[in-house]
Amino acid sequence: MDFINKLKLNPVQKKSISKINEKISDIFPHDLYEHTISTLLYSEKLACNYILEDNNTYNDNFHTGQTTYYKLCMAVLLHDYGKIFDFEKLKKIVLENKDKINAVQEDFEINSILHGFAGAFIARDEFNIGDEEVLNSIMYHTTGYCNMSITDKIIYVSDKIEGRRNYKEVYYLRELSLKNINLCLLEVYKNNIIYIIKNNKNIYSNTFNIWNNICKLYGGLTYGSRR
Ligand SMILES: [Fe+2]
Numbered sequence: 194m195d196f197i198n199k200l201k202l203n204p205v206q207k208k209s210i211s212k213i214n215e216k217i218s219d220i221f222p223h224d225l226y227e228h229t230i231s232t233l234l235y236s237e238k239l240a241c242n243y244i245l246e247d248n249n250t251y252n253d254n255f256h257t258g259q260t261t262y263y264k265l266c267m268a269v270l271l272h273d274y275g276k277i278f279d280f281e282k283l284k285k286i287v288l289e290n291k292d293k294i295n296a297v298q299e300d301f302e303i304n305s306i307l308h309g310f311a312g313a314f315i316a317r318d319e320f321n322i323g324d325e326e327v328l329n330s331i332m333y334h335t336t337g338y339c340n341m342s343i344t345d346k347i348i349y350v351s352d353k354i355e356g357r358r359n360y361k362e363v364y365y366l367r368e369l370s371l372k373n374i375n376l377c378l379l380e381v382y383k384n385n386i387i388y389i390i391k392n393n394k395n396i397y398s399n400t401f402n403i404w405n406n407i408c409k410l411y412g413g414l415t416y417g418s419r420r
């Protein structure tokens with residue numbers, strides 16, 4: 194797998210990512226697999242800017258960006274794993290685990306967020322993933338949360354602006370993502386709220402707390418500042 198070889202991971206990490214990739218490439222519908230890989234490639238671009246910094250090639254000197262980047266790759270490959278299961282199965286899983294999810298009962302009727310909530314538990318069991326950060330990244334990739342980590346900002350943004358996405362604002366958002374991930378998060382989150390309301394869809398109960406948090410942290414930033 195050419196794209197896995199190019200990831201800035203050590204050989205053991207590459208092997209583990211390769212195993213996940215083999216499984217999802219076998220079972221994902223074509224479009225979902227293409228979206229997943231495109232999200233991975235976009236998130237890698239952002240990781241080079243915001244996680245790996247100048248140290249963006251792997252070497253044997255351990256640095257924390259490396260582990261964060263590995264977790265990011267794992268979470269991105271599995272972020273939409275829940276999408277291959279039907280609504281009833283996803284709902285059953287979230288109801289069984291509702292005490293572990295930051296949501297209210299009504300949220301469990303929102304189809305578009307269930308695949309993230311349930312997907313985390315399915316990925317934990319099917320891929321033997323015990324890392325809470327990776328599982329949280331999967332769980333909240335569609336909703337976000339207050340004070341998001343840099344990894345989760347990258348996943349949230351990459352999912353919405355990866356190279357296969359095609360909508361009016363996407364070119365501006367891609368440009369912004371490389372200059373200021375926080376401002377980009379603000380704009381992408383705003384777009385998402387507008388989309389939900391325009392299309393008369395139900396909204397996740399915590400969305401306005403998250404929006405207020407993003408506004409408070411980044412609403413006063415200007416285009417020129419990097420983070
Ligand atoms: Fe998703």
Ligand SMILES: [Fe+2]
Pocket residue numbers: 228232272273352
């Ligand atoms: Fe996605």
